Amino acid sequence: MQHKEDSWIPHFAGDRCLVLEFGKTIDRHLVDQVVAMNARISAALLEDKLDGVLECVPTFRSLAVIYDPLRSHPQSLIEELRQLDADEVQHTANNTSRFTIPVHYGDESGPDLAEVATLTGLAEQHVIDLHEQTEFSVYMLGFLPGFAFLGDTPKALHLPRRTEPRVRVPAGSVAIAMQLTGVYPWDSPGGWHILGKCPIPLFDAQHDQPVLFKAGDTVKFKSISLEEFNDITEQKTRGHFDRNTLVSETECGS
Secondary structure (H helix, E strand, O other): OOOOOOOOEEEEOOOOEEEEEOOOOOOHHHHHHHHHHHHHHHHHHHOOOOOOEEEEEEOOOEEEEEEOOOOOOHHHHHHHHHHHOOHHHOOOOOOEEEEEEEEEEOOOOOOOHHHHHHHHOOOHHHHHHHHHOOOEEEEEEOOOOOOEEEEOOOHHHOOOOOOOOEEEEOOOEEEEEOOEEEEOOOOEEEOOEEEEEOOOOOEOOOOOOOEOOOOOOEEEEEEOOHHHHHHHHHHHHHOOOOHHHHOEEEEEOO
16 A cells, blocks of 8 residues: 655654644645545544544644544554555545635725725725635634634735734734735734625634634635625624524535
8 A cells, every 4th residue: 555655744742742744835735635634534533443533633734633642652643644645545525615705895894905905006896806706715723713714815915914913903804914814703913904894703602613614615705785794793783693594605525
């Protein structure tokens, strides 16, 4: 059986965490490898073919495998993971989803839209069109509960972080920096350029699935009017809000 010995490098982070490093850059190809390996491990666990693994945490370029050292020997675990990464199981399906979420661009919702247009040399509507027409990939989750780093922002919109970060970025803000897009799930400090605002909470502790996205999912934004945005906000205020009815989701395998 052929092993992909060069697909990742193992590193130990303490006595119960093995980090599989796939590379050193933020790159779609590396993210796809991380997501695929995470899917292989999940499938193996469901089929009782892998013992001792407790949890996996995907990042831009690595996968942290949390394991029970009393049930799995470190070197044996590495060999088992190499077996999973063999050619015969290379095409393991990923249980990913495609989402379409609403966003109101510009005005008070997107205070940096005009500046982004100026910096990129594009009209404001062109900035909106480029962002709305892009299918983003969830590279990883981090920074805040529910914050998804979405990759593949159009190159025409690549900008460095703001030179003066904001002390408070409102929850729901849709912002860009370099090749990434993100939606702030909570009020927090932040230095990205805010294009708009999403009325859908990406983290809901009362929901069966508190975090909406997972690594490997794809996301598209749908532009809505201020009236539509206010209507959704009013639904939340009155307690009539249902996240599932306001987010378009389809299952997909890859």
